[in-house]
Amino acid sequence: MKIALLGYGKMGKVIEGIAIERGHEIVLKKRSQDTFEGLANADVAIDFSVPSSAVENITACLEHNIPVVSGTTGWLEKYNEMVALCKAKNGSFIYGSNFSLGVNIFFELNDYLAKMMANLKEYNVSMEEIHHTQKLDAPSGTAISLAKGIIENSAYTSWTLEKDAQENQIPIDAKRIENVPGTHSIFYDSKVDQIEIKHTAYSREGFALGSVIAAEWLVGKKGVFTMKDVLGLK
The missing domain is CATH 3.40.50.720 (NAD(P)-binding Rossmann-like Domain)
Known part of the structure; x- marks a missing residue:
């Protein structure tokens, strides 16, 4: 080819x-x-x-x-x-x-977890993504795809980079650190516990x-x- x-x-x-x-x-x-x-x-x-x-x-x-x-x-x-x-x-x-093959499996896990959590109002979702300092866009396209997956399967309607998210917004913390190929984490927090799923890339x-x-x-x-x-x- x-x-x-x-x-x-x-x-x-x-x-x-x-x-x-x-x-x-x-x-x-x-x-x-x-x-x-x-x-x-x-x-x-x-x-x-x-x-x-x-x-x-x-x-x-x-x-x-x-x-x-x-x-x-x-x-x-x-x-x-x-x-x-x-x-x-x-x-x-x-x-x-x-x-990434692993990230595309992670997308499926994210969708499935969002469906499971949709009716559990005790939990609030948030996201974190970390990339190398050369990455020009924030949040990452992967983070946006993950947020869309949650929105399509829950009552959330949008995402935001602002720390003071509204009730139906998913807050995304976008960090830029030297030599990080890409890390994405989804958090579901309640008063008593936290559920986290995470994908970490080791290289490009x-x-x-x-x-x-x-x-x-x-x-x-x-x-x-x-x-x-x-x-x-x-």
């Missing part, structure tokens, strides 16, 4: 190594200042760039009929536009706030492996998908 890497920072380089280990070829390594020359030679593209470049990268792929997997966060106000473009072009697109390799697996799965398919489709969790 020939892969175009859209975004060639730390994540792009880890993805490159894993892709080559799995027998794939890298035909484009695009940094933000580079052109899309070579994109047409790719079987699939993987976008791990920055929020300001993601829409341009995804658009270029869909316009050239290149299946695209995007793990860039912080641009989702344009997500529905990309979905519409994918459908108009009969293209192939996967967006994931986190491609989990995110990179998941994105390559998603790219392998996407080739030959048409439509808009998620990691639930890739992992058979639907």
